[in-house]
Amino acid sequence: MDEKDWVAIRVLYEERNISRAAERLYISQPALTYRLKNLEQQFGTSLFFKIRGGIEFTSEGLYLANYADEMIKKMQRTKDHILNMKNEVRGTLRLGVSSNFAQYKLPRILKRFSEKYPNVQFNVNTGWSTDIMNLLHSSSVQLGILRGNYNWYGIKTLIHKERLCLISKKEVDMTKLAELPFINYKTDSSLKGLIDGWWHDRFSEPPFVTMETDRQETCKEMVKNDLGIAILPEICLQPSDHLHTYQLTYKNGEPVVRNTWLMYDQDSLRLSIVKSFIEFLNDYSNTY
Template sequence: MTTKLDLYRVFCITARNGSISRAAQELYMSQSAVSQAIMQLENELDTRLFNRTTRGVTLTTEGSLLFEYAHSALSLIEAGEQKLTEFKDMTIGELKIGVGDTISKHFLLPYLEEFHIRYPNIRFKIVNGTTLEICALLKSGAVDLGVCNFPLNDPSLEQIPCLEVQDIFVCGDKYRAQCREPMHLRDIASLPLILLEPSSNSRKYVEDVLSAAGVKVSPEFELGSHDLLLEFAKINLGIACVIKQFARDYLEQQLVYEIPLQQEIPKRHIGICYLQSVSLSPASKKFVEQLSQERISP
């Protein structure tokens, strides 16, 4: 079935060649099919577009006017198709990711580096935020992907766990002696606590675990940075709840010490998420594939 767009393409190529036969060769059509297409367009527009001569065809005044617009429109369509091809081939594009500072530093950076090496023409836009803020950014369309702390109680988001993590309590030299033996969570709560801010998903997870054990917390300090938790614990301002995988340097250098617990806090994940109702861009799909294929355990 010949569409209106097909008719305009035949019209433009014929006008550019000035010959129905040469247009037919370029279009891989018969001369009669080209002539019929031109006649069909002229009938639909109720306008003669070409002057027919023994040497070929020339545009009428009306045909010249139409050619100016039709040629521009077809060129724009071709440019758009080319851009789509470039997006699919990953030669251009943008990847917008919402992520917090801690996860960027301790988890995401190697993946960003590898992706950039593979696809150097894809631009990154990184937006910092808490897990709740990242979920809001996803729903507003401000970012394509979120990398954050799980679990998330949001059925609108596709969630892919990537890194299994363990929440632990750590202390400095001052508290080490009294925290050598495995402690109950209620004993931990009786000490000066250093926790993340209440809006943090990590904080909420740990608080839920403590609450399920009948333990209510009243932290001495509430901080917005995981690294600050470690620094405060190192100088003996209290007991900090941190992610073990992100505190390895401090633990290995014995700047802080892990407090043994009678019952460990259940492990959870850091992962990548995106809206189920929105199709991912080619760059986003590739990045999700990369993280999905390279899941790691502690």
């Protein structure tokens, strides 16, 4: 097996469908099938079998998929350390970043970092913070930027705080929110728990939910068209939205705050590219 075989097996394991795997690998389906048959001949066993709508791995195939994933990670670590031996800030920085931070903050950060270190490339995965935690635990990324409170065995640094805000097209009476149409959106459990916790602290009845949207931006557009109220993190709001915003507080007067954390493993600091980005991000976070 070589690196191309490892990648082919991993992608096939993720997709469980030869056509979709071939598309992700940018090769033809016959070419992928030929490569897989060669692997089966090499190991003298079947690696998968066809099922309705795709394929399923045999026990031998599952073992090989785990092996391929491990070898890909070892190869990446080897490349990282060889580049690091040159004492230069260069190579590929692998980041896992919460979607909101990636949309509103990350592009400017990466632009400024690349201006300082032009020999650095970026491999960025974005998603809900729960997804980023999974990437961290599997060592698929070197650094994770997550929003909300998550347990992490490595190093965890607070880089940003923001308030949660109620938004409305018109002025509202904050004591009568339960009577107003409320617009929900899909989000991770951390933010949902924060919103639900504040609501239960303030009201004895649930919100009058009239819409369930798939994204925060869709939710905000509904509010901008006066179709209801919503609660969003401050990071999502711009002066150009022309909305009334009310920063949330609990009954005891404490603000409802959403934290953004930088998380990484202690061993990652051995890499100059990772260490340089951490230092850069910590300096940058003091300016916004």
